[in-house]
Amino acid sequence: NAGVMQNPRHLVRRRGQEARLRCSPMKGHSHVYWYRQLPEEGLKFMVYLQKENIIDESGMPKERFSAEFPKEGPSILRIQQVVRGDSAAYFCASSLRGDRVSYEQYFGPGTRLTVT
Amino acid sequence: AQTVTQSQPEMSVQEAETVTLSCTYDTSESDYYLFWYKQPPSRQMILVIRQEAYKQQNATENRFSVNFQKAAKSFSLKISDSQLGDAAMYFCAYRSRAGDDYKLSFGAGTTVTVRA
Numbered sequence: 001n002a003g004v005m006q007n008p009r010h011l012v013r014r015r016g017q018e019a020r021l022r023c024s025p026m027k028g029h030s031h032v033y034w035y036r037q038l039p040e041e042g043l044k045f046m047v048y049l050q051k052e053n054i055i056d057e058s059g060m061p062k063e064r065f066s067a068e069f070p071k072e073g074p075s076i077l078r079i080q081q082v083v084r085g086d087s088a089a090y091f092c093a094s095s096l097r098g099d100r101v102s103y104e105q106y107f108g109p110g111t112r113l114t115v116t
Numbered sequence: 117a118q119t120v121t122q123s124q125p126e127m128s129v130q131e132a133e134t135v136t137l138s139c140t141y142d143t144s145e146s147d148y149y150l151f152w153y154k155q156p157p158s159r160q161m162i163l164v165i166r167q168e169a170y171k172q173q174n175a176t177e178n179r180f181s182v183n184f185q186k187a188a189k190s191f192s193l194k195i196s197d198s199q200l201g202d203a204a205m206y207f208c209a210y211r212s213r214a215g216d217d218y219k220l221s222f223g224a225g226t227t228v229t230v231r232a
Contacts, residue, residue: 033219042120042207042222043161056219089159095218105220107153107161 002027004094004108012114019079019086021111025094032075033105034067037089049075082115089113118143118210122223129198130231136183137193137226139208147213150184150191151220156204164206167191169213195228203230 005024013019025032030051035043048056049069060067064082069075079086089112093105119142129135141150152164167175167184174182179199183192195202208223 031218035220035222040224042122042224043220045219045221048218059219091161093161093220104163104166106163109158109160112159 004029004092004106006090006092006108006111008111009109010112010114012116013082014116015083016081019082019113021077021079021090021092021113023075023077023092023094023108025075025092026106029094029096029106031095031097032069033093033095034075034077035091035093037091037110039088043091046077079113082113084115087113087115118145118148118212118221120208120210120221120223122208122226124226125224126227126229128229128231129195131198131200133198134194134196135198135228137195137206137208137228139191139193139223141189141191141208141210141221143189143210143212145212145214149211149213150182151209151211152180152182152191152193153207153209153222154202154204155207155225161207165193198230200230200232203228 032049034046037043045059047060047067064080066078089110091110092108095105121140148169150167154162154164165175165177165180179196181194205225205227207225209220211220
């Protein structure tokens with residue numbers, strides 16, 4: 001059973017370009033979470049999605065960031081007009097369910113975004 | 117959002133010895149989960165151990181055990197018989213079990229080095 005997959009593992013963008021990060025959840029998982037890890041810091045929650053729905057985007061910056069999880073295909077985290085402060089590791093996690101029972105969040109290997 | 121504090125940026129331990137990592141958290145809830153995650157140099161987030169707040173018994177997983185003090189809001193991790201492969205960043209995390217709050221709140225992490 002393949003784990004959570006993220007690609008690319010490393011992404012370099014110049015300031016002003018767009019970054020698209022992809023996440024394929026574990027087989028059978030329909031809940032996806034995105035977290036961001038700035039250098040020397042812990043992970044910070046960004047957004048929680050189910051198929052075709054954004055459930056909680058309270059951690060997403062108000063501008064330039066968007067996320068989707070379509071009916072078919074991976075979840076996408078999109079960052080428009082990237083700035084140097086967007087340089088970070090972006091982690092995706094998936095879970096079987098998202099209700100009050102603690103279904104574990106399984107993490108992908110992360111995408112390291114570098115903005116030059 | 118809940119605050120998770122890890123006051124030890126770095127810890128060093130001799131191989132085969134024991135090291136304890138501290139974690140405190142701030143919450144007004146009575147029902148929640150606490151986790152310790154390991155992040156080796158590969159940056160893959162690996163779940164080490166989980167504690168459910170309603171359980172008084174401390175969780176253990178092989179050489180890893182926790183000391184959960186609910187009243188003090190303290191959740192320390194003990195690594196016994198330390199091995200070179202234990203060298204990593206360790207993150208303490210909190211997750212509510214109430215309502216629709218599914219996100220994990222992480223501490224800033226503790227870097228563990230193991231001396232041969």
